[in-house]
Amino acid sequence: MSELRNLLWMFVLICAFSGPIWADEAHLMRWADVHGDTVVFTYEDDLWLAPSSGGDARRITSHPGSERYAKFSPDGTKIAFTAGYDGGTDVYVVDARGGVPVRLTFHPAADKVLGWHPNGTDVHFRSRRIFPTAGEESYLVSVDGGMPRRLPVDRAGLACLSPDGESLVYNRISRENRTWKRYQGGMAQDLWLGRLADGDFARITTWVGTDNYPMWHGDAIYFNSDRADGTLNLHRYDLANGEITRLTSYADFDVKYPSLGPGAIVYQYGERLWLYDLETGSSKAVDVRLGSDRVPVRAKWEDIGAHHGSFRTMPDGETLLLEARGEILAVPSDDGEARNLSARSGSREKDGVPSPDGAWIALNSDRSGQEELWLMPVDGGPEWRRITDDGVFNLQPVWSPDSARVLWSDKEMRLNLFDVENGEISVIAQGEVDDAWERWGIQDYVWSPDGRFVAYSMMEPSLNEAIFVYSVEAGSTHRITDHVHQDWSPSFSPDGRYLFFLSNRSFNPVMGFVDQNHVFLDMTLPYVVLLSDDDPSPFAPGADGAGDADEAEEDEVVVDIDFDGIERRIVASEGVDPGNYFRLEAVADGFLFLAKTENEFLKYQMVDDRSGGRLELWGYSLDDAAPEKLMDGITNYHLSADGDKLVYRSGSSYGIVETGTAADVGDGEVPLSGVKIKIDRREEFEQIFAEAWRIQRDWFYDPEMHGVDWQAVFDKYQPLVAFCGNRSDLNYLIGEMIGELNIGHTYVFGGDYGDRAERVRVGLLGADFDTPDQAAYHRIAHIIPGLSWQSSSFERSPLAAPGCGAENGDYLIAIDGEDVASTDNVFAYLEDKVGRAVTVSFNDRPAADGASTCTVEPISSESALRRREWVETNRAMVDRASGGTIGYLYLPAMMENGLVEFARAFYPDYTKKAFIIDERYNGGGFVGDMIIDRLERELWAFSKPREGMVLRDPERAFHGHLAVLVNEDTGSNGEYFAEAVKIKGLATVIGMRTWGGAVGIEPHQDLVDGGGTTPPQFGIFGFDGRWLIEGHGVDPDIEVQNEPGDVLAGRDAQLEAALVHLADRLASEPMAVPSSPPAFPVKAKESIAR
Secondary structure (H helix, E strand, O other), X not given: OHHHHHHHHHHHHHHHOOOOOXXXXXXXXXXXXXXXXXEEEEEOOEEEEEEOOOEEOEEOOOOOOOOEEEEEOOOXXXXXXXXXXXXXXXXXXXXXXXXXXXXXXXXXXXXXXEEEOOOOOEEEEEEOOOOOOOOOEEEEEEOOOOOOEEOOOOOOXXXXXXXXXXXXXXXXXXXXXXXXXXXXXXXXXXXXXXXXXXXXXXXXXXXXXXXXXXXXXXXXXXXXXXXXOOOOEEEEEEOOOOOXXXXXXXXXXXXXXXXXXXXXXXXEEOOEEEEEEOOOOOEEEEOEEEOOOOHHHOOEEEEXXXXXXXXXXXXXXXXXEEEEOOEEEEEEOOOOOOEEOOOOOOOOEEEEEEOOOOOEEEEEEOOOOOOEEEEEEOOOOOOOEEOOOOOOOEOOOEEOOOOOEEEEEEOOOEEEEEEOOOOOEEEEEEOOOOOOOOOOOEEEEEEOOOOOEEEEEEEOOOOOEEEEEEEOOOOEEEEOOOOOOEEEEEEEOOOOOEEEEEEEOOOOEEEOOOOOOEEEOOOEEEEEEEOOOOOOOOOOOOOOOOOOHHHHHHOOOOOOOOOOOHHHOEEEOOOOOOEEEEEEEEEOOEEEEEEEOOOOOOOOOOOOOOOOOOEEEEEEEOOOOEEEEEEEEEOXXXXXXXXXXXXXXXXXXXXXXXXXXXOOOOOOEOOOOOOEEEEOHHHHHHHHHHHHHHHHHHHOOOOOHHHOOHHHXXXXXXXXXXXXXXXXXXXXXXXXXXXXXXXXXOOEEOOOOOOOOOOOOEOEOOEEEEOOOOOOEEEEEEEOOOOXXXXXXXXXXXXXXXXOOOOOOOEEEEEOOEEOEOOOOHHHHHEOOOOOOEEEEEEOOOOOOOOEEEEEOOEOOOHHHHHXXXXXXXXXXXXXXXXXXXXXXXXXXXXXXXXXXHHHHHHHHOOOOEEEEEOOOOOOEOOHHHHHHHHOOOOOEEEOOOOOOOEEEOOOOOOOEEXXXXXXXXXXXXXXXXXXXXXXXXXXXXXXXXXXXXXXXXOOOOOOOOOEEOOEEEOOEOOOOOEOOOOOXXXXXXXXXXXXXXXXXXXXXXXXXXHXXXXXXXXXXXXXXXXXXXOOOOOOHHHOOO
């Protein structure tokens, strides 16, 4: 019997371990390469080796940073890859069997390995170092070190050298990592081919969609394309006849990251690696087994970090209720033990607020699979009560004073009321305006002290919010303020006599210095609504203001509101200067509010539990009619249920203090240093993925999701979440999912990446270097001029600093006394030198004797310098070619910097007869219409002072012709601008078709670990009923391509075309203005007709 038992146990063990004991089949391996019988790939941001026939994988890197883009050398003995071992994103090389990586590049730009030169001694990589705007360049760097050499091609992203190393096939545009499938806008990638020595680069594919990842093998170029059915598949381009052949026929998942090795292409399809055999034309899966301990996704106790959400006090006024990492925590203000009330990584709990009676916590949770409003027992017990079941995104819940009802608004702009006793939900208000910014629908809502009324603000078609009051007993709504002003943040006084609110009614225009434009700043004041027709203003002579607070506390408050004529009983709070105020809350003797002391370049400046900044907390006493600053440096605050305590946030710290008393940040601090939560990253990844899917479902501008079966998309990608090796993999997977919507502005970003490599900033000197043959030192080929007067260090060129003395053609001899030989990499001597005083030695000959020195401060980026040089070169060329009649300005983005560049270039030259507005490489923003407002200002008259020139009305009004330059890299609001000037007839658009992303974003939801995804939320269409721009771009009136050869030769065909066009316009339509006034009128007495 015992022998039988033993045999049975052996059988059980054999069955249990019949699969691989030490490894599981691997998935989501990326950036693979193949050489013979070995593949290398990235998983968990490390490099792994595995047999190309399948089998066990071996990890060969283990640095906390990321190792990517691995490529075998032609002989298979080395691997080049991109990594961050030493604080940058640089090229490394390592023995193909593993070992100690050797760093080859040091520049602060990201250097991404592409492959190898056929000679086997140079690594081919791409980087954004020289190109003045958005493009990348191709480089070679020797495995022996030294300075990289730029290949003679204007801009090149993905690229591959020919087998003889003499030619290059490449993508001019880099967009292969965009989360936008089936893309056919202006940035669609084509293949370009040419000989490096001749610069005869030409486009060889013209598919309207994507052709990328070129790979040169023999007499053919292999590449990825979605030309067949919108799915990326491998294709072959025959160099002899140009014939294109499809090699794979996937219709569900794209072929990703194909890489060519001797005789085979390895690629990712779905979650696995596959090999395409060049000889047989067949594909097979590479079944790799990983022996990973899965540390990046292992459950771990962690500090709660700085990514917090809602915060309140518990009813005792001594305990902080805090949302952190999707959990609801109760943290005592003393040294007591913090409690995790929700304790569930697989769901996200947020917006927690306790009931005044201490029984429940109302919160939003997605534990059901949809985000719903719940009631949780205040001790976190299991008897949770679900309030909603519609899966609609909800805003912060608010309890009634008697804990009998809960109030909240939602994404559908409804204001909802829940009765705790009977479970009924009623919609008490319906918003109608979502302006796609931060203040939409119904944002602020509060209870009267007796729970009989609800006051709320609601946005109206005027794009102003108005105050309304809803009677719970009568079920009726009453308007308190009109649509004329922005009115928000209502709050009832504890005694029920007043309703306070904030309003932007103080119109004090401030004139700009540059043109005759005004802006209204510091518009906000607190206002008081007298709820009873019998009550005088609290500021009237002899009025009792706040009344007797003690008596009010003893008596039961009953709020009665005389709605007739209430709009005439609104008074401003005396003694308060207009400012930028937020978050008013009533207290016993008046109210509190927050103040921003610095203006921001934002349409709305929200203050909530997730916003940042350093604000002042002010208190206002009705009796004194005067404000008092109570705190400085906080981001938000809340009152306890009884109003006696106040909890504040400053950065990621919290404190609880007495309401109405002056305090400093740090007073009453709630200790968080020892508070930890256990995070199960696998469960959290599932939650993050589902929430990212819901964000698109709930906020996407088209309810039909562009005809995509969104549930089917979820079902397609969700099973792969379990295979994510780290947070980077999860973002990749989310990107693949949202890319199915075929639209711009679907981004995924951020999140908790765990322990990352520490960054080390490498300095730059504002110069290009070359190395003459046989020279002992590098030569300073070109010093970027920069602007020495700029306050921003990014536009001050270190070697061009006044008094430095370095000149083009000088040799760089030493940095901080260390000799920099011609075999060295200059940037290796500038590690950790950004912003520090560095001594540079230089000479007019390649020798140390007689060298001069100067002390400079290296900068972290030269992009602003190079862009400035490019802009000023263009401006000088336009001025020279037009004889000073045509102006030039460049708009780098439709943000503050775009307005700055417009003002600096347009207003000084407003008298030009024509203007070129260059918005190539403009990545967008939101100020395009502001610039158009200036361009539409028409000259209608002139004025003549006694002395000097004739002036214009309006002041500095332009009167001439306009041309706007665009290219494939013009995107978003830059495209709005181009389309608008076309529709309005303001300018001729010249260049190439633009990016094609026009559905705007305003993210309202973050992800639980601080990451985010952006749902395209507001589309643009024209008077003719067409959706504009999206998916196609703006077609130029005159199409002109800047060919690679022309760019290398220093020619800008697009700019030249604009000059020719404007010259022709000026010849046919001069747009002349009078240079002198008419004869002055004679008005002497004798001249008057009788």
